[in-house]
Amino acid sequence: MPVSLIRRIASPKKALTTAAVAAATAGIALTSAPAQAATHASGPDAKAIAHQMIPDAAQFNAFSRIVEHESGWNPHATNASSGAYGLVQALPASKMSSAGADWKTNPKTQIKWGLDYMNSRYGSPAKAWSFWQSHGWY
Template identity: 85%
Template sequence: MSVSFIRRIASPKKALTAAALAAATAGMALTAAPAQAATTEASSAQAIAHKMIPDAAQFNAFSKIVEHESGWNPSATNSSSGAYGLVQALPGSKMSAAGSDWKTNPATQIKWGLDYMNSRYGSPAQAWSFWQANGWY
C-alpha cells in the first residue's frame, strides 16, 4: 500500500469520501436509513406498477406522472389541497373504490390511478400528454 494512499484515508472526512467514491464505483449508495427506506419504498411501488402495467410506454408515462406528483411516496400528502398518495387523489378517500387499504397499499393506489387515467384520458400516455400541457392531470 502506498504512503500517499494511507495519507489520503488518514482523515475521517477523506476516508468517508474515499468510501463513498468506492461505493459509487461499485454501484452502491451510502445513505442514511430514512432516505434508504424511502428509496426502498419507492422502488417497491415502481416494481408493483411495472407488473400491473406491462406495456413499456404506458408504464413510463404513468411513472413520469407519479414521479412529479409524489416522488413515488405512497403516503405523500399535499399540505394545501389534501391530495394523497402516489397519484395525489383528491380527496384521497376516492381511492377506497380500489380497496379499503388505499392509505397504505401502493398496489391499491396504482390500481386506482391507472383506472382513473384510463377512464379520464384513455391511457397513462394520454394522461402524461395532458400533464405536460397543463402541469396537472
C-alpha cells in the first residue's frame, strides 16, 4: 500500500484498518511490535491508569471520550499528516516531554500531560469535551 494513501487518512484506526485489509488481501500477516517494558501499558491498561488518575466519574468519562476519538486509547497513535501523537494527540508531540522524559512510551505520562492541558486550557476534561463536541477537536 502506498504510504501516501495512509498519510491521507486522518484517523489512526482507519489507517490501521486500511493497512490490515491491504495486508490480508496481499496475503501478508501483520504482527505487533515486541512488547515494551511493563511500565508501558496498552490501550486497556491506559484506560485503567486514567481511571485511577481521574477519580471523578464525569471528568473521567469526558477525558475518555476525547481519548477514544483522538487515539482509540492507543498510546502510540500518530497522525501522519499533522504529527500529533499519543493518547491525547499532542501537537507538537514533544510538548508532552514537560510531563516526563518517557512521554513517547508511557501512557501515564501522556495522561498527566493531557489532564494538565485540558485543565489549563479549558478548566476541566468535561469542558474540553464540550468544546470537542462543538468543534470536532480540542
